[in-house]
Amino acid sequence: MTVRQPYAKKSIRPQRMILGDETYETIRLMVLTHDIAPGERIKIDGLARHLDVSQTPVREALARLESEDLVLKVPLKGYAATKLLSVEQLDDLFRFRALIEPWAAAAAAQHRSEADIKALRGELLEGKAAGELNLDDAYAAMSDHDARFHELVATISGNGELRNAFVRTHCHLHLFRLYQVLKSFMNENREEAELVSEIFKLYYQPSGGFLAFKEHEAITEAIIAGKSNQAEELMRQHIESSRQRFGPTMSAIHEGKNASRKS
Numbered sequence: 001m002t003v004r005q006p007y008a009k010k011s012i013r014p015q016r017m018i019l020g021d022e023t024y025e026t027i028r029l030m031v032l033t034h035d036i037a038p039g040e041r042i043k044i045d046g047l048a049r050h051l052d053v054s055q056t057p058v059r060e061a062l063a064r065l066e067s068e069d070l071v072l073k074v075p076l077k078g079y080a081a082t083k084l085l086s087v088e089q090l091d092d093l094f095r096f097r098a099l100i101e102p103w104a105a106a107a108a109a110q111h112r113s114e115a116d117i118k119a120l121r122g123e124l125l126e127g128k129a130a131g132e133l134n135l136d137d138a139y140a141a142m143s144d145h146d147a148r149f150h151e152l153v154a155t156i157s158g159n160g161e162l163r164n165a166f167v168r169t170h171c172h173l174h175l176f177r178l179y180q181v182l183k184s185f186m187n188e189n190r191e192e193a194e195l196v197s198e199i200f201k202l203y204y205q206p207s208g209g210f211l212a213f214k215e216h217e218a219i220t221e222a223i224i225a226g227k228s229n230q231a232e233e234l235m236r237q238h239i240e241s242s243r244q245r246f247g248p249t250m251s252a253i254h255e256g257k258n259a260s261r262k263s
Contacts, residue, residue, distance in 0.1 A: 020057045020060050020061065023053055023057035023058060023060070023061045024057075024060070024061035024064050024065070026051060026061075027047070027051075027058070027061045027062070027065065028061070028065060028068075028070065031065065031070045031071065032070070032173065032176055032177060033180055034180045034181075036081045037081060038081055038082065038083045038084045038177065039080060039081060039082075039083045040080060040081050041077065041079075041080045042062065042071065042078060042079040042080060042081065043078065044058050044059060044062070044078060062079045066079070068170055068173060069082055069170045069173070069174075070082055070173060084174070084177060084178065084181065085174050090174070090246060091243065093169055093171055093174070094239060094242060094246070095243070096169065097166070097169065097171065097239050098236060098239045098240060098243070100162055100165060100166065101150065101153070101154070101235050101239055102233070102235045102236040102239070103157070103232065104153055104154045104156075104159065104162055104163075104166075104235070105157075105219060105223060105228075105231040105232050105235035106228040106229065106232035107156075107158060107159065107228070108153050108157045108158075108223045109222060109223045109225075109226050109228040109230075109231040109232075110226070110228050111156060111157065111158045112156055112223055112226070116156045117224050119152060119156075120153075120220045120223065120224065121220070121224075123145065123148055123149050123152055124149075124213075124216065124217060124220055126141075126144075126145050126148070127142065127145040127146075127149065127210070127213045127216060129141070130142040130210065130213070131213065138210075139176075139179055140176070142210055142212065142213070143176045144172075145213070145216075146172050146175075146212060146216075147171075147172035147173075149216050150166060150171075150172075151163065151166060151167060153219070153223070153235070154166045154167075156223070175246065178246070212238075215234070215237075215241075216238075218234050219231055219234045219235055222234055
């Protein structure tokens with residue numbers, strides 16, 4: 001039986017005189033890429049030694065990550081990386097987004113300013129640039145663009161409570177963590193890898209370009225044109241199609257995990 005060494009994978013090692021933000025970014029990356037595995041307990045002293053920093057910036061970073069739902073504070077035990085969403089939780093998340101984001105797109109079309117239009121077009125340029133990267137980098141860049149785009153639309157809607165509700169879902173961080181499971185499946189030659197890979201390629205790398213990006217373009221044009229009904233319907237379709245694509249992905253991941261437990 002192989003004993004897993006904590007933080008054994010290669011990760012970014014910060015400089016000795018590191019700032020708190022750099023510690024946060026490093027630990028965040030370790031959680032997102034499963035260097036710290038979902039559900040794994042995080043030993044603050046061990047992580048501080050690994051990063052060659054004191055425990056103070058590590059504690060501060062973990063507190064910030066807790067607010068992002070990437071780590072969980074366990075009473076009397078410290079912190080642990082949050083587990084991946086279940087199939088039901090992911091479905092609930094998309095259904096919630098389908099309730100609030102179409103309204104936000106319609107409101108954005110009514111309230112957009114010249115500055116908002118400039119911001120939307122600038123974000124589309126960022127999304128377009130993601131298509132020119134290799135698969136791993138493209139997925140990370142597209143995930144970041146996806147999160148920024150949806151938050152921007154929520155902001156332009158003018159409803160601060162709605163924006164905050166969307167931000168608190170941390171939806172795109174959860175989806176990025178799923179991609180790391182896919183990579184693990186592929187590295188282990190798992191049978192589920194082919195199915196999951198095809199689903200991700202459909203969503204992020206169809207032959208004509210990133211599907212999510214094309215949907216963002218259409219939503220943006222409707223908002224800029226002030227077509228609130230069209231913007232609302234396009235956003236609803238965008239979220240529903242995402243839910244339909246990621247559902248089978250989650251099912252494949254969980255079925256693979258259950259099969260490995262039984263073997």
